[in-house]
Amino acid sequence: MTSADLAAELRAVLPTDCVLSQDEELRPYECDGLPVFRQRPALVVLPRDAQQVRQVLLTCNRLKVPVVARGSGTGLSGGATPHAHGVLLSCARMNRILAIDPKGRTARLEPGVPNLRVSEAAAVHGLYYAPDPSSQVACSIGGNVAENSGGVHCLKYGLTVHNVLGVRGFTMDGAALELGGCVADGPGLDLLALTIGSEGLLMVVTEVTVKLLPRPPCVRLVMASFAEVHHAADAVAAVIAAGIIPAAMEMMDRKATAAVEPFVQAGYDLSAAAILLVEADGTDEEVAEQVAEIEAVLRKCGASTLRVASSAAERALFWSGRKNAFPAAGRLAPDYYCMDGTIPRRHVGKVLDAIAAMELRYGLSCMNVFHAGDGNLHPVILFDANETGSWERADRFGAEILELCVQLGGTITGEHGVGVEKLNSMCVQFSSAERAAFEAVKEAFDPAGLLNPGKVIPTLARCAEYGRMRVHGGALPHADLPRF
């Protein structure tokens, strides 16, 4: 059916201003935070509440029209890349904080609420929402749920899945599901955990209940410089090995600090091969004790200089450099490609060496920023999309990094999701039996395959075409089971 017919069908069930169909109205929705993948949707809808979402789904299900749900479009794996013949469902207008329960320490939110707004609204009660993606000013709770987003403080406080208590939403056929609750565990299959990180494949979430935490009375940030990247990497493992779980433990290499320092002026040591940002939070006593332990370990591992932020303002400044590292890459090259692999912590140094070798092989520069504490790498590959073959090389460079992560017992994504970007890498991470299980679960929720089609789960044909052998999933060491 034509876009015009589809628009007419949707305008019959939604207020007119909820349906965008003009070319210039659609253009802003062509891509999410991974602009190398672009597609104009047939239509964009902007529902204001759950019932309007349901009407969109019922209509599209009847007409067999694909639906791609989108939060703020800050995703980095093309999870919200539109479908050419589909409806892009933006949750931007569903941005109300429905309730905050300070006694129960929960917040009930519409999916379009920006991540940071939750903590701002909870602040009067001395509470906050822990997961803090770098994009937290813009990214939405609904998008966080779809991608199981992380952030610099997930080392201590967990990913989105550890901080969401329940969701409500609709499957493609309009059936209402209420998953999870306000108490630990729940009966039956854990469909809540299944939905979190499902990248819009299973249902459209219309309400999210999150856990709020008491703001720690004391927070201190230690910044350490290292003359050798390996020493910084070893220090990360050493801190954890010492039984310390910092609130955050981030690493930036010299390329990253050099890119960000000039405009953030965070006071990063540009002579250092790498810096670590290690944060402790808790009571004054706990923090004092932990900072002392952290400093001792870092020194032992060869930290050349150590600085503790002397004020909240300085702490914010130290962090701002880290949080602006990706955009700062724009100063080094016209385009950048941010990867998101995970590895067991002990392999950080090994992977950095391998990436350095790949830089030469692909003729592209790569700066490294990562959630070192939980082994989540964010290599940022610098390229120039206008230069022929540059993106292709960046793409292969990225894929090689991810395959190395899998070989070392890690995964192809820590917090950015698979989307369209990592479909090939999924062939490397998972066996055909495992991909078949994903497919079967997808079909259980969405038999017609209309929700965010073509994302996350690669077809068998695609994997055959990609042709890489599946290396050991790395999930568990020493594979000793045959694969079928």
Place this chain on the structure above:
Amino acid sequence: MTSADLAAELRAVLPTDCVLSQDEELRPYECDGLPVFRQRPALVVLPRDAQQVRQVLLTCNRLKVPVVARGSGTGLSGGATPHAHGVLLSCARMNRILAIDPKGRTARLEPGVPNLRVSEAAAVHGLYYAPDPSSQVACSIGGNVAENSGGVHCLKYGLTVHNVLGVRGFTMDGAALELGGCVADGPGLDLLALTIGSEGLLMVVTEVTVKLLPRPPCVRLVMASFAEVHHAADAVAAVIAAGIIPAAMEMMDRKATAAVEPFVQAGYDLSAAAILLVEADGTDEEVAEQVAEIEAVLRKCGASTLRVASSAAERALFWSGRKNAFPAAGRLAPDYYCMDGTIPRRHVGKVLDAIAAMELRYGLSCMNVFHAGDGNLHPVILFDANETGSWERADRFGAEILELCVQLGGTITGEHGVGVEKLNSMCVQFSSAERAAFEAVKEAFDPAGLLNPGKVIPTLARCAEYGRMRVHGGALPHADLPRF
């Protein structure tokens, strides 16, 4: 087909001693830890490794014979109750600790390894496995995965799902799945979390990789007496509200302490209406600080006496009473029925009042033991199976408690699972759309419905027959979406 034919088929693919078919050999497998449900299986198989498990599944799948997997049989919801025409697959012989990685802090285990053995084996590295069901001496890791088991320390350290990094196993058709890994998050749908707590409906797990934690250098246990059960309940909420997350916070009412004290001699205050056991762990400084805070809050809430265990031995003694509370019920009545509802903490007092009223109505006594910190109740209903109608009354009593939990925003099971026991209550907890989603996911893994059939997910017919209205799922407060 006859049991004899089935035995012949299985003996063709397994060593003879792995197949039990004699009546006296089958009898011990008639029930798990909920003996009111009993069923002799057609056969019992005792595979020694993953490949033998796969052979059993391939054979049973070909012959369309149901398979019920079983760990140590300590489950309390009839999750391992055999199928009359099916094979009971015991993992008892798959009890090897395959690897302990002290640097990575993981242990790779066969499913039959008893929970406590993991911590014993990790002790030489100063590590332990956190989830500690009361049955931890006997219950197996595989059973813990199936039930997403908890324990007294789950308040601070989480349930099984928070402590398992990966599993390996086979679906009914013999396909090998490797789910999760040794790094945070994973790409694609979270089938690991889906499998944990799936009560044997989706796959048979043949290997489990768990997270190990450093044993805290200091642990202290505070025992507090309260003249009023309500004061104890309020104290629980007050401790959490004060921003303290104890390692454990358990409550026992007078009936429970009176039952257990005579043979454990834990030194419980039998004059108290209820006692709380509150444990703090961490460094000496942290614990000293937290114990002081806890004592202050408990006093403020009306604790009459406070005792801090003066030694590890005394601490173990205080706990032993709690951990033996269920068997101790045997001193009060010939039979007992342990419930497992969850509620938001603030309602603990309200539920205890309601239970007291039910005791009169059903003419049965109920002692109360619970993981108060996370609102997980374990009312233990006392009855006499030999007295006509006694079990039926206990069953209705239990169901009414669970329905009250749902009404208050809780759930029908915190850690014991649904099994066969709570099928009716599932009709109350979930809408038909939600039960349909469970069913669809079950079919995605096991289209023929051969794995642990008849458990966890009630049929529509059964719910219709049970006839209870679905009360609000309670997962999220203030339901404002219509149900379809």
